[in-house]
Amino acid sequence: MSDGLLKPEKDFSKDADKLIPESEQLSKTDVQGAIDKLLGLEKQARQSSDLPTTSRLLVAIVTISKNSGDWSLLNDQVLLLSKKHGQLKQAITRMVQTVVKFLDETPNLETKLSVIQTLRTVTEGKIFVEVERARVTRILSQIKKSQGDLNAAADILCELQVETFGSMTRREKTEFILEQVALCIERGDWTQATVLSRKINRRYFARKPKKSPEELEKLKKEAEEREKTRGPDEPPMEVDDDVTDLKLRYYEQQIILSNHDYKYLDVCKHYWEVLDTDSVQNNPKELRAVLARIVYYIVLSPYDNEQSDLLHRIQQDTRLSTVPVEARLVKLFTVPELMRWPIVAESFGPHLCSTDIFSPKPSQSAEDQPHTRWQDLRKRVIEHNVRVVAKYYTRIQMGRLTQLLDLTEEETEKYISQLVTSKTIYAKIDRPARLVNFAKPRDADDVLNEWSSDMKNLLGLLERIDHLITKEEMMARILPTREKAKAR
Numbered sequence: 001m002s003d004g005l006l007k008p009e010k011d012f013s014k015d016a017d018k019l020i021p022e023s024e025q026l027s028k029t030d031v032q033g034a035i036d037k038l039l040g041l042e043k044q045a046r047q048s049s050d051l052p053t054t055s056r057l058l059v060a061i062v063t064i065s066k067n068s069g070d071w072s073l074l075n076d077q078v079l080l081l082s083k084k085h086g087q088l089k090q091a092i093t094r095m096v097q098t099v100v101k102f103l104d105e106t107p108n109l110e111t112k113l114s115v116i117q118t119l120r121t122v123t124e125g126k127i128f129v130e131v132e133r134a135r136v137t138r139i140l141s142q143i144k145k146s147q148g149d150l151n152a153a154a155d156i157l158c159e160l161q162v163e164t165f166g167s168m169t170r171r172e173k174t175e176f177i178l179e180q181v182a183l184c185i186e187r188g189d190w191t192q193a194t195v196l197s198r199k200i201n202r203r204y205f206a207r208k209p210k211k212s213p214e215e216l217e218k219l220k221k222e223a224e225e226r227e228k229t230r231g232p233d234e235p236p237m238e239v240d241d242d243v244t245d246l247k248l249r250y251y252e253q254q255i256i257l258s259n260h261d262y263k264y265l266d267v268c269k270h271y272w273e274v275l276d277t278d279s280v281q282n283n284p285k286e287l288r289a290v291l292a293r294i295v296y297y298i299v300l301s302p303y304d305n306e307q308s309d310l311l312h313r314i315q316q317d318t319r320l321s322t323v324p325v326e327a328r329l330v331k332l333f334t335v336p337e338l339m340r341w342p343i344v345a346e347s348f349g350p351h352l353c354s355t356d357i358f359s360p361k362p363s364q365s366a367e368d369q370p371h372t373r374w375q376d377l378r379k380r381v382i383e384h385n386v387r388v389v390a391k392y393y394t395r396i397q398m399g400r401l402t403q404l405l406d407l408t409e410e411e412t413e414k415y416i417s418q419l420v421t422s423k424t425i426y427a428k429i430d431r432p433a434r435l436v437n438f439a440k441p442r443d444a445d446d447v448l449n450e451w452s453s454d455m456k457n458l459l460g461l462l463e464r465i466d467h468l469i470t471k472e473e474m475m476a477r478i479l480p481t482r483e484k485a486k487a488r
Contacts, residue, residue, distance in 0.1 A: 009048040015041055016053045020060045031068040035061055035077065042081075051088050058095040066102050071111045074099070075118040082122045089128045096123060096132045103139065116140050131168045134160050134176060145183070154183040158192065163199045174200055174246050181253050190260055197253060205247040205273075244277055259369065264376075265307055268297035272310075288322050295326035296357050299333050300376050303383060303424055325351050333380075336388050341381050341406055352377075382407065382415050383424075390425040394439040398429075401436055 019041055027034035038061050045053040058081055065074040078099055082092055099119060106112035116136055123133035137160055144153035162168060162176040177199050184193035251270045258266040271294045280286045298314055301307045314320065315334050320327045329348055332339050345360075352358040358377065359370035385405050389396065402412050416436065419425045426440040442450075 008050040010044075010050065012041060012045045012048065012050050012053040013056075016045070016056050020056065023060065024064065027064045027068060031064065031070070031073070034064055038064075043084075046084060046086060046088060046091075049088070051090055054088050054091040055094040058091050059098045062095055062099055062102075066099075066105070071106065071115060074102070075114060078118050078122055089126075092122070092126075093129055093132070096129050100132055100136060103136075109143070113140075113143070116143075128167075130165050131172075134162055134165065134168070138176065138179070141179075141183070150183070150187045154180075154187050154189070157183060158196070170204060171243065171246065174204065174243070174250075178246065178249050178253065185253065185256055190257065193253075194257055197250075197257065200250060202250075202273075205243055205250065244279055247277060248274065248279070260367075262369075262372070262376075264297045265301035265310075268294055268301060268310065271297065284322070287319065291317075291319060291323050292326050292355070293357065295320075295323065295330050296352070296355075296373075299329060299380055300373060301380075302422070303380075303387070333384060336391055338385050338388055338404060339381050341378055344381055345378075379415075382411075383419060386415055386419055387425060390427065390438040395435055395437045398434040398436060 019037060023034040023038050026037070038057050042054060042057040042061070045057060061077055061081065062074060065077050078095065081087065081095060096119060099115065103112055103115060106115060116139060119136045120133060120140070123129040123136070126133075137156060141153045141157040144150075144156060157176075158180050160176065160180075162173045165173065177196055181193050181196050184190075184196060251274050254270045255267050258264075258270060271290055274280060275287070275290050275294065280290055294314060298307065298311050311330065312334060315327075315330045320330065325348065332344070349360065353360055353374070357370060358374045359368070360374055362368050362371045382405060389401060389404060398409060398412070402409055405412055405415075407415070413429060416425075416427050416429065420427050426438065428437045429435075430437065
């Protein structure tokens with residue numbers, strides 16, 4: 001199979017100009033005879049490496065086969081022409097591209113599937129038609145999905161490694177991967193969906209400076225000119241730099257995946273990226289909805305340095321004033337004061353449970369995420385209260401602590417143990433004395449370092465006092481001398 005880069009030994013374009021119309025006219029009465037006439041010239045052009053003429057003849061043969069209505073003949077000709085000795089790669093590419101366009105004209109689904117199977121057979125293992133194979137496979141996957149065979153649809157589409165295709169645009173690659181992830185999510189294959197989603201580089205969704213209509217028109221013309229001379233292994237020139245639709249689809253899938261694993265901080269960060277799009281910022285209703293979800297998921301996230309930093313940045317965002325209830329909720333978590341869960345549930349419960357994020361009552365669903373999130377919100381409020389108590393108390397009686405936290409002793413011990421395990425606080429529980437000690441013990445090095453620092457500060461103050469006393473004594477000696485000089 002030739003790569004089509006050899007210089008033609010002879011130009012058969014004039015012969016093709018004469019023979020193709022004659023064959024099209026003959027095909028009305030004798031299809032096989034018309035094809036045989038074209039095959040004779042195709043052999044000569046192929047052996048002479050005349051790429052333009054070979055491509056025209058292959059397209060003419062498959063077009064005549066299609067117009068005859070004999071789709072089995074079309075399949076046979078496609079297979080035959082692709083297996084010809086020394087067949088030119090770019091000629092096969094043009095032929096496959098032409099047959100792909102015929103898929104919309106097939107009389108029934110069975111015929112369409114037979115043509116798709118032929119194309120997949122011809123393109124298997126050939127890099128120069130990898131894009132066409134991917135597009136045909138995508139159509140086959142959509143057919144399987146429409147028939148209700150979700151597993152087959154996902155398996156067929158996920159076998160494509162589109163991220164390695166050099167001749168496919170980044171936008172089309174991203175669309176393919178997003179469709180693969182969507183199928184995996186739909187059939188509940190969360191692991192594979194996560195793996196596939198990592199193939200998309202988030203930098204592709206970064207904001208780009210918008211081009212003027214004149215610049216876009218110029219780029220389109222350049223792309224058209226490049227397409228005429230583009231090789232089969234070269235990627236086409238990308239013109240459209242607006243990927244907002246892909247960005248929103250990508251983060252919608254990421255939110256679903258993170259929600260499934262209860263990764264609340266990741267969900268919050270995904271909504272934060274969604275907020276950074278013009279379509280959301282220019283729509284007040286969508287803006288408020290996204291801001292509200294950002295607040296819900298940041299307060300649901302377990303406490304750590306990253307969560308605390310993002311929480312305070314969200315609280316300082318001026319756009320938060322558009323959602324006053326959520327703004328008050330965020331403020332409660334940023335102020336080192338106790339939040340009584342009964343009061344929080346009474347104040348914010350009706351509003352929060354009116355959304356699809358929270359639900360105070362469990363349902364019969366296997367994955368009752370809204371009720372789980374409501375329980376997690378209570379847990380975050382209690383953990384916040386424990387951190388506040390640990391900040392203001394070095395030691396507290398268990399009875400008083402359970403009163404402040406509105407918990408039983410067993411629940412109090414459980415939450416304190418969880419926070420100690422996560423190294424959020426330090427605490428020791430003395431059960432016989434019913435005391436909780438939040439003061440972290442210091443070793444000898446810490447005590448000595450603190451004593452050394454205190455002594456250094458003390459000596460600095462003494463030196464300063466000595467300097468001021470000396471200064472006052474000097475001023476006292478100089479003042480009488482000046483008065484005597486003035487008297488003279």
